[in-house]
Amino acid sequence: MSVNQEGIGTLKLECPQSHPVGRILKEAPHQQVVFDPGAQVGPRRFWPDEEDQPQFTTRCRQCDKSVSGETTALQDKHRNLIMHSSETFETATLPFV
Numbered sequence: 001m002s003v004n005q006e007g008i009g010t011l012k013l014e015c016p017q018s019h020p021v022g023r024i025l026k027e028a029p030h031q032q033v034v035f036d037p038g039a040q041v042g043p044r045r046f047w048p049d050e051e052d053q054p055q056f057t058t059r060c061r062q063c064d065k066s067v068s069g070e071t072t073a074l075q076d077k078h079r080n081l082i083m084h085s086s087e088t089f090e091t092a093t094l095p096f097v
């Protein structure tokens with residue numbers, strides 16, 4: 001299995017205008033899932049945190065609006081990506097709050 005910088009499974013998050021708003025990713029099987037908001041925005045952090053329940057909310061800096069998604073649905077999607085998909089990444093669109 002090859003492990004690149006995207007890790008073993010990356011869920012790319014976008015606002016409804018297709019701007020990237022961060023990534024949920026796992027770098028290796030034994031590592032925890034992290035949220036990467038983007039290098040210019042801030043550091044990676046473990047995800048989901050308590051504050052991410054039950055809705056995960058982040059901000060599209062280009063639209064200057066918050067976007068939000070159901071945390072469990074995002075977790076399921078990311079888990080399925082790691083377990084079943086032949087691709088290592090997938091995109092999820094988060095609606096505006």
Ligand SMILES: [Zn+2]
Pocket residue numbers: 015016017018019060061062063064
């Ligand atoms: Zn946007």
